Amino acid sequence: MRITAGDVPALERGAALLGSGGGGDTATAAVLLRRQLERGHEPLVRPVASLPPAARVVPVGVVGATAAFTEKLPGGDEFAAAVAAVERWTGERADAVMSIEIGGLNGLMPLVVALELGRAYVDADLSGRGLPRLDQLAVAATGRGIAPAALAEPGGQVMLLATGSDAMVERGARAFVASSGGWAAFALAPIPAGELAACSVPGTTSAALALGRRVLALGESPARDRLEAALEGSVLARGRVLEVARHVGRSSPGFGRGSLTLADHADGSLLRLEMENEYLLALRDGAPVASTPDVLSVLDHRTGVPVTCDAIRAGVEVDVVRLAAAPFWTDPRRLPVLHPRAYGIDCDPVGVG
Template identity: 70%
Template sequence: MKITADDVPALERGVALLGSGGGGDTRTGATLLRHRLPATVTPVADLPPDANVLPVGVVGATAVFTEKLPGGDEVPTAIAAMERWTGVHADALISIEVGGLNGLMPLVSAHELGLSVVDADLSGRGLPRLDQLSVATAGRGLAPAVVAEPSGQVLVLATGSDTTIERTARAFLASSSGWAMLVLPPIPAAELPGCAVLDTISGALALGRRVLALGESPDADRLAEAVDGDVLATGRVLEVSRRLGPGEHGRPGFGRGSVTLIDHRDGSLLRIEMENEYLLALRDGRPVASTPDVLTVVDRRTAVPIACDTIRGGVEVAVLRLPAAPFWTDPRHLPVIAPRAYGIDTEPVLP
């Protein structure tokens, strides 16, 4: 499949929806992608079984990414370091996360390197932590990992647990440029079905096309049909509260918050708990939707997704639930991104 300029608006909308309120601003990624087309997307089944697929993506503060743009050397530098360390040459790339900015940036990188991107990713949505990626969840581990930041520093994390890799990478980013390109160990194509979420780029493109086809101010029923999910509420945001979330070992956690609105349809009160992503929806105090399903908030008039860090009171919105990828509803994997994985003491709400 070739991604052309005509596909970029739909792909951008699809990955923004799958970001679940996180994943970073997609506008910058879409702008970069428009100048690096066409991009090739290859289904997993079409790859030779022994093809070596490198996971890549942007990590860190994606808000800084829009101010400090990539110079173009970050991905080639990180891939070269991984190839030297492992002795394995990259045959294709795979995104670490289809939700948000990372649904677009691997296509940019692949075009520059003359490689294709696999129609899959390691999240199936937006996720905040490296140790939640599907490869970590499936037991493959994250080490060795390479982090290359815009000023030219390259960090190779040769060994360590998944939580250690996550913690060390973030400490490096906090003391350097704020964001970097990450490359994880190569995965043989034959092993991708067991440790990746398949068909996610084509799925994001199809999702975006369906939503864009609705035009402005789509009614709730048509919007639910387009996202193959539910509209949990439509209404004006009454209040947004923010606080610091729980941390570990004396370190601060991610920012937490709550969004409250009255559902215009029945007058009920909907509250959304959020961290980097929207995590849990409660109607009149009762949980009605949660991660691993994708919860997203869109502008009621334009259906453009609204990120957790930009949502404000007074905005007319629709709150959507998109079904989780089957990888995450597997009982072996579900605990990794269930509400308790974020410190929210409730069971996941499954359809």
């Protein structure tokens, strides 16, 4: 499959939906991808099964404050530097790249990287949705580990995290981006294609593209049943946001905790969403009705555009929707990684497994 200019809006919409309110703004990455496509470059998206088992695949993505990415644009060398660093350290050349995260900005940016590096792009990622921390990636959830990994920031600094636990790599990467402009290009060590099935979520780029196409085909203000059919999910509530509360100092460094409340036009019930960098838990009149690892998204009711956690405001008419989690995350061995309690929320997962 090749991504063309006509695919970009749908891919952008699908990635934004899968961001679950996080993952960063897709607009800048979409502009960069369109520029590559205008030059006649079309990324080849290959299924994992089509690669030789010995082919080496490097997961890449943007880490840090994704809002800073739109203010401090990449110079063009950051990803090449990060990939080169892990190639030198491991002694293995990357045959292809993949995304660390399909949700949000990283649903598109790795396609740009594949074109810049002249490598194939693999239809898989390490998240299946938007995730806030590196130690939640699929390679961490399966015990494979994150290290070695490399980061390169716009100022030219490159850091390689050679060893350490997943939590140590997460802390080291966060400290690096905090002191170097807010974001960095990130690359993991090459993974043999034959091992990807066990430590990644397959088919996520093609799935995001299909999801975006279905949703865009609805037009503005679609009927509830048509929206649910396009999402292959459910609409939890439709209504006006009454309140948005942000709680400073109640979360881990680099993450903001908050909640929003809306009145459902259908029955007058109150739906509250608990959020950190992503929407995590939905409660109707105080009773949990949906939670992570399922994908919770908030859509502008008229346009259908996903509204991120940092952009949601009182007074907006929205649809709150739920999309089923990738089967990877419903496995009991991996569910604790995205369990509400992994975010400090004392609640069991709702509607999962």
